[in-house]
Amino acid sequence: MSLSQIAKSITASPTLALNAKFAALRQKGEAVIHLGGGEPKSKAPMDAILPLKEHLDTREIRYTPAAGIPALKDAIIKYTENFYNRKVERGNVVAASGAKHALILSLQAILNPKDEVIFPVPYWVSYPDMVKICGANPINAIPADGSYYPSIGDIEKKISEQTKAVIINSPNNPSGAVYSEKFISDIIQFCEKKDLYLIFDDIYHRLVFDGRKPINPYDYTKIFNDKSKLILVNGVSKSYAMTGFRIGWAVTNTQIIKAMTNIQGHQTSGPSVLLQKAAIGAINGEQSGVEELRKTLEKNRDIMMELLNSFEGVEVTKPDGTFYCFADFSAFEKDSNKLSNFLIDEAKVLTVPGAEFGMEGFLRLSYCGSVEDITEGIQRIKNVLLK
Numbered sequence: 050m051s052l053s054q055i056a057k058s059i060t061a062s063p064t065l066a067l068n069a070k071f072a073a074l075r076q077k078g079e080a081v082i083h084l085g086g087g088e089p090k091s092k093a094p095m096d097a098i099l100p101l102k103e104h105l106d107t108r109e110i111r112y113t114p115a116a117g118i119p120a121l122k123d124a125i126i127k128y129t130e131n132f133y134n135r136k137v138e139r140g141n142v143v144a145a146s147g148a149k150h151a152l153i154l155s156l157q158a159i160l161n162p163k164d165e166v167i168f169p170v171p172y173w174v175s176y177p178d179m180v181k182i183c184g185a186n187p188i189n190a191i192p193a194d195g196s197y198y199p200s201i202g203d204i205e206k207k208i209s210e211q212t213k214a215v216i217i218n219s220p221n222n223p224s225g226a227v228y229s230e231k232f233i234s235d236i237i238q239f240c241e242k243k244d245l246y247l248i249f250d251d252i253y254h255r256l257v258f259d260g261r262k263p264i265n266p267y268d269y270t271k272i273f274n275d276k277s278k279l280i281l282v283n284g285v286s287k288s289y290a291m292t293g294f295r296i297g298w299a300v301t302n303t304q305i306i307k308a309m310t311n312i313q314g315h316q317t318s319g320p321s322v323l324l325q326k327a328a329i330g331a332i333n334g335e336q337s338g339v340e341e342l343r344k345t346l347e348k349n350r351d352i353m354m355e356l357l358n359s360f361e362g363v364e365v366t367k368p369d370g371t372f373y374c375f376a377d378f379s380a381f382e383k384d385s386n387k388l389s390n391f392l393i394d395e396a397k398v399l400t401v402p403g404a405e406f407g408m409e410g411f412l413r414l415s416y417c418g419s420v421e422d423i424t425e426g427i428q429r430i431k432n433v434l435l436k
Protein backbone atom coordinates (compact mmCIF):
# COMPACT_ATOMS: atom_id res chain seq x y z
CA MET A 50 0.00 0.00 0.00
CA SER A 51 1.27 3.44 -0.77
CA LEU A 52 1.13 5.69 2.26
CA SER A 53 2.21 9.32 2.38
CA GLN A 54 5.85 10.23 2.98
CA ILE A 55 4.75 11.96 6.16
CA ALA A 56 2.82 8.94 7.43
CA LYS A 57 5.89 6.80 6.76
CA SER A 58 8.11 9.19 8.71
CA ILE A 59 6.00 8.83 11.87
CA THR A 60 7.02 5.82 13.91
CA ALA A 61 4.86 3.92 16.38
CA SER A 62 5.83 4.67 19.94
CA PRO A 63 7.48 1.68 21.68
CA THR A 64 5.55 2.80 24.76
CA LEU A 65 2.34 1.68 23.06
CA ALA A 66 3.71 -1.86 22.95
CA LEU A 67 4.75 -1.60 26.61
CA ASN A 68 1.28 -0.34 27.51
CA ALA A 69 -0.27 -3.24 25.63
CA LYS A 70 1.95 -5.65 27.59
CA PHE A 71 0.87 -3.92 30.81
CA ALA A 72 -2.84 -4.23 29.90
CA ALA A 73 -2.45 -7.89 28.97
CA LEU A 74 -0.71 -8.67 32.28
CA ARG A 75 -3.37 -6.80 34.25
CA GLN A 76 -6.11 -8.68 32.43
CA LYS A 77 -4.42 -11.94 33.43
CA GLY A 78 -4.72 -10.76 37.05
CA GLU A 79 -1.00 -9.93 37.55
CA ALA A 80 -0.24 -7.20 40.10
CA VAL A 81 1.45 -4.85 37.62
CA ILE A 82 2.55 -1.36 38.65
CA HIS A 83 2.40 1.64 36.31
CA LEU A 84 5.24 4.09 36.83
CA GLY A 85 4.78 5.44 33.31
CA GLY A 86 1.67 7.56 33.87
CA GLY A 87 1.19 11.02 32.44
CA GLU A 88 -1.83 12.22 34.37
CA PRO A 89 -2.73 13.18 37.94
CA LYS A 90 -4.94 10.72 39.78
CA SER A 91 -7.08 13.33 41.57
CA LYS A 92 -10.70 13.89 40.55
CA ALA A 93 -11.76 16.63 38.14
CA PRO A 94 -13.11 19.71 39.99
CA MET A 95 -16.88 19.83 40.59
CA ASP A 96 -16.75 23.34 39.14
CA ALA A 97 -15.93 21.65 35.84
CA ILE A 98 -18.50 18.88 36.10
CA LEU A 99 -21.60 20.90 37.01
CA PRO A 100 -21.71 23.29 34.00
CA LEU A 101 -20.98 20.37 31.69
CA LYS A 102 -23.92 18.42 33.13
CA GLU A 103 -26.15 21.46 32.95
CA HIS A 104 -25.35 21.98 29.31
CA LEU A 105 -25.78 18.29 28.58
CA ASP A 106 -29.29 18.44 30.09
CA THR A 107 -30.33 21.09 27.54
CA ARG A 108 -29.87 18.38 24.89
CA GLU A 109 -28.75 21.13 22.55
CA ILE A 110 -25.18 20.15 21.96
CA ARG A 111 -24.08 22.18 18.93
CA TYR A 112 -21.07 23.40 17.01
CA THR A 113 -19.23 26.37 18.46
CA PRO A 114 -17.03 29.01 16.82
CA ALA A 115 -13.87 27.23 15.65
CA ALA A 116 -11.60 29.15 18.06
CA GLY A 117 -13.84 28.43 21.06
CA ILE A 118 -16.88 30.03 22.68
CA PRO A 119 -16.47 33.64 23.87
CA ALA A 120 -16.90 32.62 27.53
CA LEU A 121 -13.96 30.20 27.27
CA LYS A 122 -11.84 32.82 25.54
CA ASP A 123 -12.73 35.22 28.38
CA ALA A 124 -11.74 32.62 30.97
CA ILE A 125 -8.40 32.11 29.18
CA ILE A 126 -7.94 35.90 29.04
CA LYS A 127 -8.53 36.03 32.80
CA TYR A 128 -6.09 33.12 33.33
CA THR A 129 -3.48 34.92 31.24
CA GLU A 130 -3.97 38.08 33.29
CA ASN A 131 -3.81 36.20 36.62
CA PHE A 132 -0.82 33.99 35.89
CA TYR A 133 1.09 35.95 33.26
CA ASN A 134 0.14 39.50 34.16
CA ARG A 135 -0.66 40.04 30.50
CA LYS A 136 -3.82 41.60 29.10
CA VAL A 137 -4.87 39.99 25.83
CA GLU A 138 -7.97 40.19 23.63
CA ARG A 139 -10.25 37.48 22.31
CA GLY A 140 -8.40 37.75 18.99
CA ASN A 141 -5.22 36.58 20.75
CA VAL A 142 -6.73 33.31 21.97
CA VAL A 143 -7.61 29.98 20.39
CA ALA A 144 -8.98 27.00 22.34
CA ALA A 145 -8.13 23.55 21.00
CA SER A 146 -8.53 19.87 21.83
CA GLY A 147 -5.78 19.74 24.44
CA ALA A 148 -2.45 21.54 24.66
CA LYS A 149 -1.27 18.87 22.23
CA HIS A 150 -3.61 20.09 19.54
CA ALA A 151 -2.76 23.73 20.32
CA LEU A 152 0.91 22.82 19.80
CA ILE A 153 0.45 21.13 16.45
CA LEU A 154 -1.90 23.87 15.26
CA SER A 155 0.81 26.40 16.13
CA LEU A 156 3.35 24.42 14.13
CA GLN A 157 0.99 24.00 11.19
CA ALA A 158 0.34 27.74 11.22
CA ILE A 159 4.03 28.72 11.00
CA LEU A 160 6.04 25.94 9.33
CA ASN A 161 6.91 25.30 5.72
CA PRO A 162 8.43 22.03 4.49
CA LYS A 163 12.17 21.80 5.34
CA ASP A 164 11.95 24.43 8.07
CA GLU A 165 13.75 23.50 11.26
CA VAL A 166 12.45 23.55 14.81
CA ILE A 167 14.91 23.36 17.71
CA PHE A 168 14.16 22.01 21.18
CA PRO A 169 16.35 21.01 24.13
CA VAL A 170 16.99 17.35 24.98
CA PRO A 171 15.37 15.61 26.77
CA TYR A 172 12.18 16.69 25.01
CA TRP A 173 8.51 15.76 25.21
CA VAL A 174 7.99 12.69 23.08
CA SER A 175 5.54 14.29 20.62
CA TYR A 176 7.64 17.27 19.47
CA PRO A 177 9.72 15.51 16.79
CA ASP A 178 6.71 13.80 15.23
CA MET A 179 4.57 16.94 15.34
CA VAL A 180 7.30 18.79 13.46
CA LYS A 181 7.58 15.93 10.96
CA ILE A 182 3.80 15.95 10.40
CA CYS A 183 4.32 19.52 9.15
CA GLY A 184 6.99 18.29 6.71
CA ALA A 185 9.63 20.16 8.72
CA ASN A 186 12.74 18.90 10.54
CA PRO A 187 13.13 18.50 14.31
CA ILE A 188 16.55 19.56 15.64
CA ASN A 189 17.79 18.38 19.04
CA ALA A 190 19.79 20.73 21.25
CA ILE A 191 21.74 18.70 23.81
CA PRO A 192 22.95 20.67 26.85
CA ALA A 193 26.76 20.67 26.57
CA ASP A 194 27.23 20.42 30.33
CA GLY A 195 25.41 17.06 30.44
CA SER A 196 22.59 18.48 32.60
CA TYR A 197 18.86 18.90 31.93
CA TYR A 198 19.29 22.67 31.92
CA PRO A 199 20.06 24.11 28.48
CA SER A 200 22.03 27.30 27.96
CA ILE A 201 21.51 29.75 25.14
CA GLY A 202 24.79 28.48 23.61
CA ASP A 203 23.24 25.01 23.24
CA ILE A 204 20.44 26.49 21.12
CA GLU A 205 22.66 28.96 19.23
CA LYS A 206 24.85 26.09 18.03
CA LYS A 207 21.87 24.55 16.22
CA ILE A 208 20.69 27.65 14.39
CA SER A 209 20.76 27.46 10.59
CA GLU A 210 19.23 29.30 7.64
CA GLN A 211 16.26 26.95 7.96
CA THR A 212 15.52 27.58 11.64
CA LYS A 213 11.95 28.80 12.05
CA ALA A 214 11.06 28.12 15.66
CA VAL A 215 12.21 26.98 19.09
CA ILE A 216 10.05 24.98 21.50
CA ILE A 217 10.63 25.38 25.21
CA ASN A 218 8.93 23.15 27.77
CA SER A 219 9.63 24.14 31.35
CA PRO A 220 8.75 22.57 33.79
CA ASN A 221 9.98 19.81 31.55
CA ASN A 222 8.54 16.44 30.66
CA PRO A 223 10.46 14.10 31.23
CA SER A 224 13.14 15.64 33.50
CA GLY A 225 10.97 17.80 35.78
CA ALA A 226 13.56 20.56 35.30
CA VAL A 227 12.45 24.16 35.59
CA TYR A 228 14.82 26.08 33.34
CA SER A 229 16.61 29.03 34.91
CA GLU A 230 15.18 32.54 34.64
CA LYS A 231 18.44 33.48 32.92
CA PHE A 232 17.88 30.88 30.21
CA ILE A 233 14.23 31.88 29.72
CA SER A 234 15.25 35.52 29.47
CA ASP A 235 18.10 34.66 27.05
CA ILE A 236 15.99 32.49 24.78
CA ILE A 237 13.18 35.03 24.57
CA GLN A 238 15.56 37.83 23.70
CA PHE A 239 17.45 35.61 21.28
CA CYS A 240 14.27 34.60 19.41
CA GLU A 241 13.07 38.21 19.30
CA LYS A 242 16.42 39.36 17.91
CA LYS A 243 16.58 36.58 15.30
CA ASP A 244 12.87 36.93 14.45
CA LEU A 245 12.15 33.28 15.36
CA TYR A 246 8.92 31.86 16.67
CA LEU A 247 9.13 30.70 20.27
CA ILE A 248 6.56 28.12 21.35
CA PHE A 249 6.39 28.09 25.11
CA ASP A 250 4.75 24.87 26.33
CA ASP A 251 3.73 25.82 29.85
CA ILE A 252 1.37 22.92 30.59
CA TYR A 253 3.08 22.15 33.96
CA HIS A 254 3.60 25.75 35.08
CA ARG A 255 1.62 25.48 38.32
CA LEU A 256 3.12 22.14 39.35
CA VAL A 257 6.43 23.43 40.73
CA PHE A 258 8.15 22.55 44.01
CA ASP A 259 10.39 23.87 46.78
CA GLY A 260 8.71 27.27 46.94
CA ARG A 261 9.33 28.05 43.25
CA LYS A 262 7.03 30.48 41.47
CA PRO A 263 6.02 29.72 37.88
CA ILE A 264 8.29 31.60 35.47
CA ASN A 265 6.42 34.10 33.35
CA PRO A 266 7.87 34.41 29.82
CA TYR A 267 6.15 37.77 29.33
CA ASP A 268 8.41 39.21 32.04
CA TYR A 269 11.24 38.98 29.51
CA THR A 270 9.60 39.97 26.22
CA LYS A 271 10.55 43.28 24.62
CA ILE A 272 8.08 43.01 21.74
CA PHE A 273 4.57 43.53 23.07
CA ASN A 274 2.55 44.32 20.00
CA ASP A 275 1.01 42.11 17.35
CA LYS A 276 4.50 41.42 15.98
CA SER A 277 5.35 39.19 18.95
CA LYS A 278 6.20 35.66 17.83
CA LEU A 279 5.84 34.15 21.28
CA ILE A 280 3.18 31.44 21.31
CA LEU A 281 2.13 30.50 24.83
CA VAL A 282 0.50 27.08 25.12
CA ASN A 283 -1.36 25.85 28.17
CA GLY A 284 -4.44 23.84 29.13
CA VAL A 285 -6.52 22.25 31.86
CA SER A 286 -5.14 18.70 31.60
CA LYS A 287 -2.43 18.65 34.24
CA SER A 288 -3.19 21.38 36.82
CA TYR A 289 -6.88 20.50 37.08
CA ALA A 290 -6.48 16.76 36.54
CA MET A 291 -8.66 17.03 33.41
CA THR A 292 -6.63 15.09 30.85
CA GLY A 293 -9.71 13.39 29.36
CA PHE A 294 -11.48 16.69 28.74
CA ARG A 295 -9.02 17.57 25.99
CA ILE A 296 -9.01 21.35 26.36
CA GLY A 297 -5.88 23.40 25.77
CA TRP A 298 -5.16 26.77 24.22
CA ALA A 299 -2.66 29.10 22.65
CA VAL A 300 -2.19 32.82 23.26
CA THR A 301 -0.31 34.77 20.62
CA ASN A 302 -0.60 37.45 17.94
CA THR A 303 -3.84 37.81 15.99
CA GLN A 304 -2.40 36.64 12.66
CA ILE A 305 -1.22 33.32 14.07
CA ILE A 306 -4.51 32.88 15.93
CA LYS A 307 -6.43 33.47 12.69
CA ALA A 308 -4.30 30.91 10.87
CA MET A 309 -4.69 28.36 13.68
CA THR A 310 -8.45 28.96 13.76
CA ASN A 311 -8.73 28.45 10.00
CA ILE A 312 -6.79 25.18 10.25
CA GLN A 313 -8.79 23.99 13.25
CA GLY A 314 -12.01 24.89 11.44
CA HIS A 315 -11.16 22.30 8.78
CA GLN A 316 -9.78 19.71 11.19
CA THR A 317 -12.16 19.42 14.14
CA SER A 318 -14.40 22.52 13.94
CA GLY A 319 -13.15 23.22 17.46
CA PRO A 320 -13.40 21.33 20.75
CA SER A 321 -16.73 20.01 22.05
CA VAL A 322 -18.96 22.63 23.63
CA LEU A 323 -19.46 20.38 26.69
CA LEU A 324 -15.75 20.24 27.37
CA GLN A 325 -15.35 23.95 26.77
CA LYS A 326 -18.03 24.55 29.44
CA ALA A 327 -16.14 22.27 31.83
CA ALA A 328 -12.88 24.13 31.18
CA ILE A 329 -14.57 27.48 31.90
CA GLY A 330 -15.86 26.02 35.18
CA ALA A 331 -12.38 24.84 36.18
CA ILE A 332 -10.61 28.07 35.25
CA ASN A 333 -13.16 30.34 36.94
CA GLY A 334 -13.85 28.00 39.86
CA GLU A 335 -12.26 27.06 43.17
CA GLN A 336 -8.49 26.75 42.73
CA SER A 337 -7.55 24.94 45.97
CA GLY A 338 -7.49 21.57 44.19
CA VAL A 339 -4.49 22.69 42.13
CA GLU A 340 -2.49 23.50 45.26
CA GLU A 341 -3.54 20.21 46.87
CA LEU A 342 -2.37 18.34 43.80
CA ARG A 343 0.90 20.29 43.73
CA LYS A 344 1.58 19.47 47.39
CA THR A 345 0.80 15.77 46.90
CA LEU A 346 3.13 15.63 43.92
CA GLU A 347 5.90 17.36 45.87
CA LYS A 348 5.56 14.77 48.66
CA ASN A 349 5.59 11.96 46.10
CA ARG A 350 8.65 13.51 44.45
CA ASP A 351 10.46 13.44 47.81
CA ILE A 352 9.59 9.77 48.34
CA MET A 353 10.70 8.88 44.82
CA MET A 354 14.00 10.76 45.32
CA GLU A 355 14.70 9.00 48.62
CA LEU A 356 14.16 5.62 46.99
CA LEU A 357 16.27 6.42 43.93
CA ASN A 358 19.08 8.08 45.87
CA SER A 359 19.57 4.86 47.81
CA PHE A 360 19.47 2.80 44.59
CA GLU A 361 23.09 1.95 43.86
CA GLY A 362 23.95 2.47 40.18
CA VAL A 363 21.10 4.90 39.47
CA GLU A 364 21.80 8.61 38.92
CA VAL A 365 18.96 11.07 39.20
CA THR A 366 18.52 14.85 39.32
CA LYS A 367 15.85 16.10 41.71
CA PRO A 368 12.89 17.39 39.65
CA ASP A 369 11.83 21.02 40.23
CA GLY A 370 8.25 20.36 39.10
CA THR A 371 5.85 18.12 37.05
CA PHE A 372 5.30 14.52 38.17
CA TYR A 373 8.18 12.85 36.39
CA CYS A 374 11.80 12.16 37.05
CA PHE A 375 14.34 11.05 34.49
CA ALA A 376 16.85 8.62 35.93
CA ASP A 377 20.08 7.28 34.43
CA PHE A 378 19.99 3.46 34.47
CA SER A 379 22.84 3.03 31.97
CA ALA A 380 24.96 1.27 34.60
CA PHE A 381 22.52 -1.65 34.21
CA GLU A 382 21.60 -1.42 30.51
CA LYS A 383 22.37 1.15 27.84
CA ASP A 384 19.37 0.29 25.63
CA SER A 385 16.38 1.88 27.38
CA ASN A 386 13.76 -0.01 25.36
CA LYS A 387 15.39 -3.28 26.27
CA LEU A 388 15.51 -2.25 29.92
CA SER A 389 11.85 -1.16 29.99
CA ASN A 390 10.82 -4.45 28.42
CA PHE A 391 12.94 -6.36 30.93
CA LEU A 392 11.31 -4.47 33.82
CA ILE A 393 7.76 -5.09 32.66
CA ASP A 394 8.55 -8.78 32.09
CA GLU A 395 10.60 -9.46 35.22
CA ALA A 396 9.45 -6.86 37.78
CA LYS A 397 5.95 -6.23 36.40
CA VAL A 398 6.64 -2.50 36.51
CA LEU A 399 5.97 -0.16 33.59
CA THR A 400 8.55 2.56 32.95
CA VAL A 401 9.04 4.74 29.87
CA PRO A 402 12.28 4.30 27.89
CA GLY A 403 14.52 7.37 27.75
CA ALA A 404 14.97 6.90 23.98
CA GLU A 405 11.43 8.30 23.58
CA PHE A 406 12.71 11.59 24.97
CA GLY A 407 15.99 11.61 23.05
CA MET A 408 18.26 10.05 25.70
CA GLU A 409 19.40 6.44 25.77
CA GLY A 410 20.16 4.66 29.04
CA PHE A 411 17.49 6.62 30.93
CA LEU A 412 14.01 5.78 32.20
CA ARG A 413 11.17 8.18 32.92
CA LEU A 414 9.51 7.33 36.21
CA SER A 415 6.25 9.01 37.20
CA TYR A 416 5.20 9.84 40.72
CA CYS A 417 1.60 10.84 39.95
CA GLY A 418 0.34 7.48 41.31
CA SER A 419 -0.03 6.25 44.88
CA VAL A 420 2.81 6.18 47.41
CA GLU A 421 2.32 2.40 47.62
CA ASP A 422 2.87 2.03 43.89
CA ILE A 423 5.95 4.26 43.94
CA THR A 424 7.48 2.38 46.89
CA GLU A 425 6.62 -1.10 45.68
CA GLY A 426 7.51 -0.27 42.07
CA ILE A 427 11.02 0.95 42.90
CA GLN A 428 11.56 -1.96 45.31
CA ARG A 429 10.67 -4.43 42.57
CA ILE A 430 13.05 -2.72 40.13
CA LYS A 431 15.80 -2.94 42.78
CA ASN A 432 15.01 -6.60 43.33
CA VAL A 433 15.52 -7.53 39.69
CA LEU A 434 18.44 -5.22 38.89
CA LEU A 435 20.51 -5.63 42.04
CA LYS A 436 20.24 -9.38 42.45
Ligand SMILES: Cc1ncc(COP(=O)(O)O)c(C=O)c1O
Nearest residue numbers: 147148149173222252284286297
Ligand atom coordinates in the same frame (compact mmCIF):
# COMPACT_ATOMS: atom_id res chain seq x y z
C1 LIG B 1 5.08 18.69 27.72
C2 LIG B 1 3.67 18.40 27.36
N1 LIG B 1 3.02 19.24 26.53
C3 LIG B 1 1.75 19.02 26.17
C4 LIG B 1 1.07 17.91 26.63
C5 LIG B 1 -0.34 17.69 26.15
O1 LIG B 1 -1.30 18.05 27.07
P1 LIG B 1 -2.85 17.90 26.71
O2 LIG B 1 -3.35 16.75 27.50
O3 LIG B 1 -3.47 19.21 27.16
O4 LIG B 1 -2.99 17.70 25.25
C6 LIG B 1 1.69 17.02 27.49
C7 LIG B 1 1.00 15.80 27.95
O5 LIG B 1 1.56 14.85 28.43
C8 LIG B 1 3.02 17.28 27.88
O6 LIG B 1 3.67 16.46 28.72
